[in-house]
Amino acid sequence: MTTRTLASLSTGVLLALATSAGAQTDVGDAEVTFTRDVAPIFQRSCQSCHRVGSIAPMSLLTYEKSRPWARSIRQKVAQRDMPPWYIERNIGIQKFLDDPSLSEQEIATIVAWVDGGTRRGNPADMPPPREFAEFDDWQMGEPDLVVALPEPIVVPAEAPDWWLNIETEPLALTEDRYIKAVESRPSLPGADKVVHHAVTYMVSPDDERGFLNEYAVGKNADVFPEGTGRLIKAGSRVRYNRHMHAIGEETPADVLVGPKFYPKGYTPEHVVFAAHAGDSYDTIDIPAGEDNARVDGYYFLREPAQVVSFQPHLHNRGKRQCVEAIYPSGMVETLSCAQHNFAWMLNYTYEEDVQPLLPAGTNLHLISWYDNSEANRYNPDPNNWIGFGNRSNDEMSHTWMNIFYISEEEFDRRLEERRAKHGTNQ
Known part of the structure; x- marks a missing residue:
């Protein structure tokens, strides 16, 4: 198996999955309305949180509830602050489970709705209300067991x-x-x-x-x-x-x-473990006022492995994190990059057919960037140097990665299956 083949198959042919920077955003000449165009987007990507009794500050279930927030909604979706999903769309793997992010077309639709006067539209165009189960606050659905502390x-x-x-x-x-x-x-x-x-x-x-x-x-x-x-x-x-x-x-x-x-x-055939990968306990060195400080960490895979998910962990000054695979040959391939928001420590679970397949001896290289300047509104004190610490006001740099090891034979088999699925002849 050549290094080039490993690179293209391990991540599911990354170039084919990356979103084009020139994505189509034209919403056409038709009048954009809430009932026909906007409500379906809200149902898919917003209402799990934006409803009475959930974690968001306002409901987006109806036109009447949504209309007063139109300008704020426009700003948040145009800047990709909402819905919370911070995977960078121009690099690395782009297929994830339960991805609520909006397409360029959906963003353009919401912007056009607001700029066009937030029209209600024909009530007959409104999709049936989304139904929420009792346990819908669990993102994965109803658990089989609920564990709680003896007392709060x-x-x-x-x-x-x-x-x-x-x-x-x-x-x-x-x-x-x-x-x-x-x-x-x-x-x-x-x-x-x-x-x-x-x-x-x-x-x-x-x-x-x-x-x-x-x-x-x-x-x-x-x-x-x-x-x-x-x-x-x-x-x-x-x-x-x-x-x-x-x-x-x-x-x-x-x-x-x-x-x-x-x-x-x-x-099950394989046991998944949670790797606390790329820890940088003694190398975090963020000068006062620095707006793009960098920290590097590494995690070595001693056996062939499949990576299930990627969850960056930084604190208030965290800005961005990338993880790349350094193959035994020395070739480097970026798996994922994500902007950081301390209020949303998201776990990005790859769709199974693009979960990185990595050979034994691969080094996972974690790169984190920090903004310790006054421009960072979450920065508690831009005048201080910052290093590693457990407090929220200190900093960390690692990623949680769900991983399972496989044999060399299974690694080769999975690579062949992936090559056949993606039509790669390298």
């Missing part, structure tokens, strides 16, 4: 950042089960503002510890490909590692963890 943690109004470890009672599992998806989310009003992160581990009856999930503000679900999963043993407890951050008012906070299981007795 009350964060004082004024306090330094603090960390704590808490364990639950043994879970009501009478046999080992494999997880095919897992999600963590705050469960009390305001909890998302005071929980910097909640990392959970499974502690088996014999005290063996395994990673379960990680929550950071705005994070979505971890979904594993069919035939892969994560084991939770019968009678396990869940250990929370929590980082809390005071916001000026007393706030009770809990974080729920919801796994979805494979059927009882099912054993």
Whole structure:
């Protein structure tokens, strides 16, 4: 297998998946209306959050609710601030599960609707209301089990950042089960503002510890490909590692963890692990006022591997992060780049047919950029040098990557299957 073949097949032929900078944005001469043109976009990409009882500040379910926010909506979608999805569209892999981002055509439609006077349109053109299930607040759908803390943690109004470890009672599992998806989310009003992160581990009856999930503000679900999963043993407890951050008012906070299981007795072919990749504990060096500081980190793959997802982790000064594969030959290929927004620690799960297939000996190179200048409105103090630290006001540089290892034989087989699917003859 040539290096060139590895490069094109491992990521699913990246050039064919990247969005063209010259994407068609013409909305034509027809009058753009809410009922016919805008409401379907809101239903697909906005209403999961923008409805009564969910996390967004206003509802976008109806024309009456949406119209007062038209100018703000225009600005947010034109700048790609909303819906939250920060993968850069001109580089790397472009196919992801549950991607809510808007196409250039959809953005042009919303802009034309606002600039054209926010017309309602014919009520008969309005699509049927979207139905929301009881558990629709779970991005992945209803979990099979919901884990909670024994009681909420009350964060004082004024306090330094603090960390704590808490364990639950043994879970009501009478046999080992494999997880095919897992999600963590705050469960009390305001909890998302005071929980910097909640990392959970499974502690088996014999005290063996395994990673379960990680929550950071705005994070979505971890979904594993069919035939892969994560084991939770019968009678396990869940250990929370929590980082809390005071916001000026007393706030009770809990974080729920919801796994979805494979059927009882099912054993997947591969076990997915969460790589805490590219850590830069001692190399973060961000001068005061610097608007484009760079930090590099690495993660070595000792066996052939398939990468399931990419989740950047930076703090308030974080600006952008890229991950690239350095092949054993020395050739380099960019997998993904994402702009950073500290309010949305998104997990980008690749569609299965483009999940990077990487040979043993590949080095994953993580590159992070930071803005420590006054121009960064999230910067708590542009006058200070910043290095690594656990507080929200310090900085970090790593990415969470769900990965599973495969044999050399399976690696070759998967590459051949991908080459056949994409019609690559290299």
